[in-house]
Amino acid sequence: MAVQQTEDIRRTFGDPRVTDGISVWEDAFDSRFYYDGDDLGLTWSEESSLFKVWAPTSEEARLVLYSGWDGPAERELPMTRGEAGTWSVEVPGNLEGRFYTYKVSVGGEWREAVDPYARAVSVNGGRGAVIDLRQTDPEGWGETPRPPFAHPVDAVIYELHVRDASIHPESGIRDKGKFIGLCETGTRGPQGIPTGLDHIIDLGVTHVQLLPVNDYSEESVDETSGEPQFNWGYDPVHYNVPEGSYSTDPYDPYVRIRELKKLVMTLHQKGLRVIQDVVYNHVFDIRTAHLEALVPGYYFRRREDGIPYNGSHCGNETASERPMMRKFILDSVLYWAKEYRVDGFRFDLMGLLDVDTMNEVRRCLDKIDPSLLVLGEGWYMDQSGLSDDRRANQFHARRMPRIAQFNDQLRDSVKGSNFYGEGTGFVSGSEGLDNEVRKGIAGSIPYSESFHSFPQEPDQTINYVECHDNLTLWDKLLRSGEPSGEVLRQMHRLASAIVLTSQGIPFLQAGQEFMRTKRGQENSYNLPDEINRLDWERCAERRHDVWFMKELIALRKAHPAFRLRTAEEIKRHLVFEATPPDVIGLTLRHRANGDPARHLYVLYSARRDETEVPLPRLGPWKAIFGSEFIRHLDNGRLRAGGIGMVVLAVDAE
Numbered sequence: 001m002a003v004q005q006t007e008d009i010r011r012t013f014g015d016p017r018v019t020d021g022i023s024v025w026e027d028a029f030d031s032r033f034y035y036d037g038d039d040l041g042l043t044w045s046e047e048s049s050l051f052k053v054w055a056p057t058s059e060e061a062r063l064v065l066y067s068g069w070d071g072p073a074e075r076e077l078p079m080t081r082g083e084a085g086t087w088s089v090e091v092p093g094n095l096e097g098r099f100y101t102y103k104v105s106v107g108g109e110w111r112e113a114v115d116p117y118a119r120a121v122s123v124n125g126g127r128g129a130v131i132d133l134r135q136t137d138p139e140g141w142g143e144t145p146r147p148p149f150a151h152p153v154d155a156v157i158y159e160l161h162v163r164d165a166s167i168h169p170e171s172g173i174r175d176k177g178k179f180i181g182l183c184e185t186g187t188r189g190p191q192g193i194p195t196g197l198d199h200i201i202d203l204g205v206t207h208v209q210l211l212p213v214n215d216y217s218e219e220s221v222d223e224t225s226g227e228p229q230f231n232w233g234y235d236p237v238h239y240n241v242p243e244g245s246y247s248t249d250p251y252d253p254y255v256r257i258r259e260l261k262k263l264v265m266t267l268h269q270k271g272l273r274v275i276q277d278v279v280y281n282h283v284f285d286i287r288t289a290h291l292e293a294l295v296p297g298y299y300f301r302r303r304e305d306g307i308p309y310n311g312s313h314c315g316n317e318t319a320s321e322r323p324m325m326r327k328f329i330l331d332s333v334l335y336w337a338k339e340y341r342v343d344g345f346r347f348d349l350m351g352l353l354d355v356d357t358m359n360e361v362r363r364c365l366d367k368i369d370p371s372l373l374v375l376g377e378g379w380y381m382d383q384s385g386l387s388d389d390r391r392a393n394q395f396h397a398r399r400m401p402r403i404a405q406f407n408d409q410l411r412d413s414v415k416g417s418n419f420y421g422e423g424t425g426f427v428s429g430s431e432g433l434d435n436e437v438r439k440g441i442a443g444s445i446p447y448s449e450s451f452h453s454f455p456q457e458p459d460q461t462i463n464y465v466e467c468h469d470n471l472t473l474w475d476k477l478l479r480s481g482e483p484s485g486e487v488l489r490q491m492h493r494l495a496s497a498i499v500l501t502s503q504g505i506p507f508l509q510a511g512q513e514f515m516r517t518k519r520g521q522e523n524s525y526n527l528p529d530e531i532n533r534l535d536w537e538r539c540a541e542r543r544h545d546v547w548f549m550k551e552l553i554a555l556r557k558a559h560p561a562f563r564l565r566t567a568e569e570i571k572r573h574l575v576f577e578a579t580p581p582d583v584i585g586l587t588l589r590h591r592a593n594g595d596p597a598r599h600l601y602v603l604y605s606a607r608r609d610e611t612e613v614p615l616p617r618l619g620p621w622k623a624i625f626g627s628e629f630i631r632h633l634d635n636g637r638l639r640a641g642g643i644g645m646v647v648l649a650v651d652a653e
Contacts, residue, residue, distance in 0.1 A: 029056075030323045035084035040331070041117025042100075044130060049095045051102075053115060054324060055294045056085025058104040063089050064112065066099040069122035069251065076103070099127035104294055113293035114238070116328065119335070120253040121241050124218040129253035133339070136257040144268045146343055149206065149371045152404065152459040152505055153563040156553055157275065158205040159467055160510040161532065162213060162246045163230060168533045171195050179213075179246045179259040183266040189536035193543060201270050203513060203546070204553040207373070208267055209275035209346055211468060213260060215241040217284040220526065223250035230532055232468060232525040233277075234348060235284040239332045264340055273343035275373060276336055280320065280329045281352040282312035289316075291328075299325050301385035311352045311384030321354040321390060329353075333361055337368050350376025350405070351393035352384050358392040358400055375462055375505070378405035378454070394454035404505055406462045409453060410440025414495050418470050421479040421522070426582070427491040427498075427606050427643065428480050434584055437604075438576055441586065443503030445567040447574075457567050461504035465495045466512055471522050474515040487608065489515070490643035493548055497645040498604060500552040501562050503570050510534060513549035514542040555625055555647065560593035561600050569593065579613050582606045587616055597624075598651035603640060605629070610641040619650035 033056040043050040051063050061079040066072075079087040079102075087104075099122050103112045114121065118128035149155070166173035166181040172188045172195050175181035182197055189195040194202055212233035218224075220231035223244040233243060242260040244250030264274050283289040286308055291299040301309040301319045308316040319325050336342045345361070347353065358374070365372045378393040388395075394405055412418055413436035416425035424430040426437045439447070443458035455461040466473040473492055482488045492515050500506045509516065511534050518524050524531050539546060556562045564570045573592035577585040588600040599618045603626075605611050610631060615621055615638050623630055625647035632639040633648070640646050 033085040034323045034327075035086055036327070037086075038331075040086070041115055041119065042128065042130065044096070044132060046094045046096075048090050048092045049130060050088060050090045051079070051100065051115075052082075052086055052088040053079070053102050053104075053117075053294065054084075054086050055102075055104045055106075057295055057298075058087065058106050059108075060105040061087035062103040063091070064101045064103055065091075065095070066101075066127055069099055069127060074098070095130045096132055098130045100130060101127055102294065106296055111293040113290040116290050116294070117240060117331070118238060119240050119339075120257060121215060121238055121244075122253065123244060123250045124223045125215045125238050125241065125244075131253050131257075133257075136254055136261060138258055138262040138265060141261060141265055144265055146341065146369065146371075147206075147268055147271045147273055149273060149343075151563070151565055152373055152402070153503070153565060155207050155273075155373065155505050156205040156500070156556065157207045157209050157462070157505065157507040158200060158203070158510060159209045159211070159507065160200075161211045161232065161468065163529070164510060164532050164534050166196055167529045168536050170536050171534075172536075175248060177246070178248055179242075179256075179263045180248065183263055190540040191543075193536065193540045195536050195539075197266070197270065199539070200272065203550055204557065205272070205508070207273045207275050207344065209344075209507075210277060212236065212277050212279055212348075213243055213246065214239055214278070215243050219284070221245045228529055230526060230529055234279050234525065236279045236282075237284055237290075239278075239280070239328075240335055261340060264342065268341070274341075275344035275346055275375075276342045277346045277348060278333070278336075279348040280332070281318055281347075281349040282314045282316050283318070284314075286316040295324075298322065299328075303385065309383060309385030311381035311386075312349055313383075317352050317384060319385075320352075320357045321386065326357045326360065329357060330360055330364055334364055334368070337365060337372060343371075344373030344375070347374070347376030349379065349381065351379045351381045351391050352386065353392045354386060354390045355392050355396050355399050356390075358403055362400070362403055373404070374402070375404035375406070379408075397454040397460050398456050400460075401457070402459060404460050404462050405454065406464060406467075406507075407440060407444055407455075407504070409436065409444060410461075410463055410498075410502065411465050413437050413440060414498055415465050415473060415476055416480055418476075421471060421476065422481065424480045427494045428477055428482060429582075429606065431581065434579075434581060437498065438584060438586075441498065441502045441584065442574055443564075443567070443570055445503075445570055447567075447571060455504070458503045458564060458570060459505065462507045463499050463502045463504045464507035464509075465499055466509045466516075467507070468509060469523070471520070472509065472516045472518055473512060474517045475520050479520065487643065489545070491606075493545070494604065494606065494643050494645060496549060497552055500556050501602060501645070501647075503562070503564050503574070506556070508549075511539075513546045514539040515545055551625070559595050559597065559600065561588035561591075561595040561597070564593050575616075577601070577613070577616060579603075580607075580611055583611050583613065585613050587618070589618070596652055597649035599649070601638075601648040603638065603646040603648075605640055605645075606643055608643060610639060612637060612639040615648070621648040621650060622652065623647070624649045624652060
């Protein structure tokens with residue numbers, strides 16, 4: 001019967017063995033074979049285990065059971081074809097501790113693959129693992145709620161790589177490079193400074209954004225190797241399983257899950273929310289991808305000649321617009337949000353995904369908790385196989401409310417082009433960028449006719465000047481030609497100040513607070529720890545810069561005027577004041593967003609010499625930040641000297 005059904009599929013939709021695969025099949029295929037059940041993958045109990053996989057183009061399917069992660073198969077069991085192209089088998093008895101894969105026959109060719117819905121795997125992900133998920137819950141799991149959080153613009157996001165946080169020899173952290181290393185408290189580094197989690201807590205950020213923590217390729221990091229290895233993790237293999245190299249025992253399928261849960265729980269206990277960096281736009285290698293093995297041609301976009309589209313610049317891009325790929329993404333996101341209690345998701349190369357999928361992500365997460373954040377890279381990817389009108393990029397922000405996108409316009413206007421290392425920006429002496437920076441300060445909303453940009457609301461913009469990609473801010477300013485250490489420091493501080501006092505959602509890369517350097521390396525995705533690690537010696541040397549960032553974050557938290565929640569509030573309360581070139585002044589008026597100050601005046605000066613500006617006559621002004629730059633202040637004039645930011649207030653409570 002199964003063979004006959006497969007022949008019917010071929011006659012109706014085409015032969016899945018042809019070079020362009022399923023890309024020529026009609027929408028009728030999805031109508032016939034879309035499966036909306038919630039039981040794909042493994043459903044375990046002590047009495048039996050149910051295995052179910054979607055493989056509509058297969059003539060046969062088998063479950064392969066293994067007793068170990070590297071031994072021969074214990075037995076193969078035939079699976080039964082069910083509704084909408086699914087195959088399943090229920091195995092009696094307690095299979096806990098076993099490993100498994102699927103075999104499918106497509107066009108007479110047998111292919112073996114790990115379950116795409118696997119929630120636990122063997123070392124290096126070679127096989128799925130049968131476990132009791134409840135045994136992965138650390139002690140106290142479920143007793144700590146998500147930290148309270150009111151609105152996206154209240155967030156201060158801190159991007160962090162798990163290994164970077166602790167691997168430095170002077171980190172004072174015992175379990176270096178591991179999930180649980182980031183759980184350690186009371187750790188101290190050079191000169192007694194707090195490190196790791198204590199450092200992050202002391203800084204005052206609200207969200208820790210972890211670079212990919214799901215299982216990625218053993219060709220990037222081999223979990224069986226005892227040698228130092230590094231990778232960012234943008235080489236996804238298993239989307240629903242933690243990466244084993246961050247666990248203390250990658251051979252035990254339970255350990256990586258339990259230790260990541262402990263990390264999330266610990267961060268929650270310390271008042272920090274967790275954002276997960278997810279990479280649904282491509283896989284490590286389409287030739288070995290489990291999705292491709294199970295349903296050849298379906299999950300990836302292909303050209304007419306059969307070659308995969310390369311919008312990801314990784315040789316493949318997933319077809320998020322296809323219903324079962326969209327379902328896979330949604331099921332995966334919801335699994336992390338429910339099982340691991342993750343508080344938000346950062347979508348890598350979101351511009352390769354489609355608008356409808358991203359809106360479905362937002363809608364489904366809202367059912368769990370509307371405060372969960374969704375953000376992504378909304379870049380325009382010119383080699384994508386998805387039509388322009390469907391791409392989830394900046395051009396379509398209006399169609400994706402409450403989904404934030406990284407603001408490259410503010411980034412480049414503040415520090416100079418991200419891709420032209422020698423280029424300068426507002427803080428580093430480039431002229432004519434004042435208006436571009438003003439746009440970013442106003443949240444890049446349609447503040448006026450001359451302020452055209454992608455966000456419609458401030459919760460749609462992620463304001464930043466550095467992230468894991470490209471040069472750090474320090475290295476960028478160095479390459480731009482600034483030799484003076486003190487002036488470079490002032491430029492760096494001003495750039496960070498703009499990020500943390502602009503409307504929208506501020507984002508920092510870990511180490512930005514102590515002017516992180518990667519020794520001029522622009523793409524450190526697989527470079528040694530010595531390049532990538534957080535340098536706690538540098539942190540100790542620059543503790544005054546850390547204190548400055550801490551004070552900036554405290555300033556933002558203390559003054560809701562920097563966190564206006566709607567475009568209309570920004571237009572009503574934010575006024576740009578008259579200033580000379582290379583200087584930006586603005587007021588936030590009338591207790592904006594319930595601010596304790598009646599009015600705020602903010603001055604950003606990129607001039608090395610003194611500048612004098614008129615102050616609006618709104619009352620007696622008092623300095624609350626940056627007083628070291630003030631040369632003279634009265635009710636009518638402010639004279640400031642050097643590169644930096646000054647904040648004044650009227651009637652501050």
